[in-house]
Amino acid sequence: MAVIFAICSSKFMSSVKNLVVNIILFIMIECNAAYNVYWKRDTSPVMFGDSVNLMCMVGRQEGCDNSTTRRWDGGPNNTILLLNGHSSNATKYYEVTKDPCDNFSLVIMNFNMNDVNQEYWCSFGFETSRQNLPLDEQNFIGMPTKNNIHVSVQQWATKLDISIGFYKVFPKPKCKIKIGDEHLLIDPIKSNVSRIFINAYLHKTITISKDRCHGNVSIKCALLTTTILDITQSLNCSFSCR
Structure with a gap:
């Protein structure tokens, strides 16, 4: 009788262990699926x-x-x-x-x-x-404050001098300059990094042809698709171009 009881007990414990393992596996599968x-x-x-x-x-x-x-x-x-x-x-x-x-x-x-x-x-x-x-x-995008945008557009005769500075921006700005309907090629914007932000500078001197002397100069700069500078200035042709 003792032998039979021991065998039955062993089978019962084995069944319990298998049941516990199956329950744990089921819970793990359900948790992973949930x-x-x-x-x-x-x-x-x-x-x-x-x-x-x-x-x-x-x-x-x-x-x-x-x-x-x-x-x-x-x-x-x-x-x-x-x-x-x-x-x-x-x-x-x-x-x-x-x-x-x-x-x-x-x-x-x-x-x-x-x-x-x-x-x-x-x-x-x-x-x-x-x-x-x-x-x-x-x-x-790191937008510049108003005080961190510096722009100078000056004209002497047929010479146009443009200086732009952006401080503490991200990423590096992209700018376009247009005189009349002519888009100008501009040199790469110079920059240096301060921690993660960028200080960017653009300086360009342009010779204006007399046939464009009565137009406007337009400057647009953007960070990705966000415009940070958009100015248009009349060329002072009555004084500068003869």
Whole structure:
């Protein structure tokens, strides 16, 4: 009897172990299928000084528990930024979400140079997406203040002297100069980098042909598709061209 009991007990324990293993595997498979968390930048282009939205994509939501933890970490101090909508710094970060089981966003206010080239990671339950927010010249704009734009357009006889300076901008500006309906080729804009921002300079001296003496000179400069300078000035032909 003792032998039979031992055999039965052994089979029972083996069955229990197999059942537990199957349950654990089932839970792991369900958890992996339930969420596929990653985050993406949802603001384009990013304007330094404005707000930036990083959206945590939750994926499948079936069977989601409303108490599942939502969390954002990282940034310049590598700390907790948001936990279930509660901000560690309400003047800098806040959450946007429609539903506890839906995608949720970290909004970074007054985005500055300390916020870029940093790691951010969002967590939903036990899943986490950890990525860097890199600076690039296609998606970020640093606008110059009015005091950081210097323009000089001077004319002597048929000579036109143009000097332009932009300070603390990003990326390097692109400029176009037009006299009348003629677009001029301009030399590459010179620049130097101060941390992540750029100081850019353009100087050009132009000889005006007499047939264009009664036209206008137009100068347009832009950061990506955002215009930062657009001026038109009449040529002083009555005094300069004879």
